[in-house]
Amino acid sequence: MREKQLLGIIWKCNLCGFCPKDMECPGYDEDTRWESSFARGKVSIVHAIMQDPDLRFQNSELAKERLFSCTGCGHCEYICPSGVDVPSIIYLGKKKLVEADNYPEAHKKIVENIKNHGNPFGETQPRDASWPNLKGNVNADSIYYPGCMAIYRIPEIALHTLKLFEKLGENIKVLKNETCCSGILYRTGHNELLYDLTNSMLNEIRENIPKQIIFTCPGCLTAFKEIYKSELKEKFEDTKLLHFSEYLVDKISKLGDLKSKINELLKTTIKGPIIWHDPCHLARGLGIYNEPRAILDAIQLPYAEFNQTKEDSNCCGSGSGVRSAYPELAEKTTIQRLEEVKELGAHTILTACPFCEYQYKSVVEKNRYDINVIDLNNLLSELISLL
Ligand code: SF4
Numbered sequence: 001m002r003e004k005q006l007l008g009i010i011w012k013c014n015l016c017g018f019c020p021k022d023m024e025c026p027g028y029d030e031d032t033r034w035e036s037s038f039a040r041g042k043v044s045i046v047h048a049i050m051q052d053p054d055l056r057f058q059n060s061e062l063a064k065e066r067l068f069s070c071t072g073c074g075h076c077e078y079i080c081p082s083g084v085d086v087p088s089i090i091y092l093g094k095k096k097l098v099e100a101d102n103y104p105e106a107h108k109k110i111v112e113n114i115k116n117h118g119n120p121f122g123e124t125q126p127r128d129a130s131w132p133n134l135k136g137n138v139n140a141d142s143i144y145y146p147g148c149m150a151i152y153r154i155p156e157i158a159l160h161t162l163k164l165f166e167k168l169g170e171n172i173k174v175l176k177n178e179t180c181c182s183g184i185l186y187r188t189g190h191n192e193l194l195y196d197l198t199n200s201m202l203n204e205i206r207e208n209i210p211k212q213i214i215f216t217c218p219g220c221l222t223a224f225k226e227i228y229k230s231e232l233k234e235k236f237e238d239t240k241l242l243h244f245s246e247y248l249v250d251k252i253s254k255l256g257d258l259k260s261k262i263n264e265l266l267k268t269t270i271k272g273p274i275i276w277h278d279p280c281h282l283a284r285g286l287g288i289y290n291e292p293r294a295i296l297d298a299i300q301l302p303y304a305e306f307n308q309t310k311e312d313s314n315c316c317g318s319g320s321g322v323r324s325a326y327p328e329l330a331e332k333t334t335i336q337r338l339e340e341v342k343e344l345g346a347h348t349i350l351t352a353c354p355f356c357e358y359q360y361k362s363v364v365e366k367n368r369y370d371i372n373v374i375d376l377n378n379l380l381s382e383l384i385s386l387l
């Protein structure tokens, strides 16, 4: 969205003031109850930054902390009675602070790593080290885009997904010029780097247009579907961009009689009860929450739901660079979710986002919760192994 349009929306927000209590914001400060810790206050900070001729707000530590502690979860936008796209306004504010060189140190490292190594972690091994043959699969017109998290931090997600593709007989390849989707750059205010850092990957797609690109990371899918469209005018008109759950939902029976193995799975590999976590980018951002549930119903997996679900689900706390810049805030939010899991009597969180999984796992480990976390594709692949 253009700055001018966003400024109009900011006025609408300033005149509203209807933010219910805390807007379900992970950044909400219960102690001070400062308005600047949730939606309208953050929007007012962006307004001040845009209208401020003497750069007082651009250089403010508080403005930096308030804007960069937004996970981009979108819960405020979902609740807002005026329909204000709060996350886009906050992304604009972050961009302004980046222009003033007033942004978290932790993000400087992420930016340098993506520039120098094509991933936010600074890893130097090739992206396809575990599946080198897929890069040369020139005949495939379906692409799997695993993304940095599944390549460098939770490789079992990608490996289990490849096993599912194989079982389905899908002829798949990965991009030769695959790099970080760079969604994190947009979400941390570094929009100006997007074009240069994704251009060779996007050119490869433009030169040989695939039938579909399938993602296991909702953040990467959002980058391709929404961020590239708004920032790079790239619409992928002839290519379907699908989360794996959307791709699989009509083909689940081709994986075999998985429901016959559910009891065995729950007695051996996975400790029930299981609870389903809707990732923000997947459920609220892209509206994909029926497909994973349809898959779970098809295999007759018993599972519990959080108190708030689907578009109203609560954030794991880690997105948009909050985990790296404000780890305590991210952890506090994750603990709220884990306490709810405990209250509801579940032992395994099942989800479909590597970032949520990684955050949950690290907070579980640090705080010694008796809770497991698993990706939907891992579960399906475990079931296949039992057939
Ligand atoms: S975020 Fe929505 S509800 Fe809150 S003040 Fe702005 S427009 Fe009103």
Ligand code: SF4
Pocket (backbone or CB within 6 Å): 023, 024, 025, 026, 027, 038, 039, 042, 069, 070, 071, 072, 073, 074, 075, 076, 077, 086, 087, 090
């Ligand atoms: S997007 Fe999420 S973290 Fe950011 S202000 Fe809205 S509710 Fe808070």
